Amino acid sequence: MLLCGCTQSTSGHVGSPSISYTEPPLPAGVAPAPTDRSTPAPAPGGDCGDPTASLRPVSDAGTPPSPTVDAIRARGRLIVGLDTGSNLMSFRDPATGMIEGFDVDIAREIARDLFGDPERLEYRILTSADRERALQESLVDVVAKTMTITCDRRERVAFSSQYFEARQRVLVVKGSPIRGPAELAGQRVCVVRGTTSLERLQQVAPTAEILTVPMWSDCLVVLQQRQVDAVTSDDTILAGLASQDPYLEIVGDSMGAEPYGIGITKSNEDLVRFVNATLERIRRDGTWTDSYNRWLSMLGPSPVPPAAVYQD
Structure with a gap:
């Protein structure tokens, strides 16, 4: 019986499982960006004079007629398009569950002037590629989502001042040999679809292997997993990614200016x-500077708010 038991134990022995590692x-x-770029991508912006020139402000909703503003007030809330993956600009605070950031502060100030209450907001979460469609289909009242003013975009939507x-700069893992835009040639670079960052990258580094993603938080993931060599975007967005990982750094000179405006449906001039x-x-009363110091001080001392340019 003892022998039989030993034999049974031996025959029932299971070896250690094999372990495999995958990417x-x-x-x-x-998705990879198209590799056939024999025809250079158009430079961001086009030519329409000064694309940042907007309509002169009117704060009194009664003069001249303001049908859009009146309808928003009657609804009782401002519908804002943004995302929750742009740390420092618009993101969900994990401690409070609240959506916060520099762009959110701008939206709150618009609601304050509309209703006397900065909390009268409804958020619609958008990818960068969805911003124009959301405005054209009136799914949102405004887009406050690091939206660069360009001549091309002004053909389809209106912008605030x-x-x-x-x-636009470059984000890498500390110690990377990439020290700026000149080293992006032939490298794997992450960028979000539907952005001016993608257009400019195709101009500056046409031989880069470009990986496109829906949200900037996706670029953080693939950079941390070493599936790309760099990320390129606006310094505001890159600062938000770097604030989440001490092993990342922003490098190199600017690849170009990105003037932000609030996106608005083209017909809603009021x-x-x-x-x-x-x-x-908010430029005059210090609110803009307070918001910068709260969210974006890692970019350096608070600059002067950009002066408005008006076309009328």
């Missing part, structure tokens, strides 16, 4: 003028 999965929605000037009145107020 981490890519985030959903990742400029409220921030970002600079809302453009109302938003511009809010932007004039």
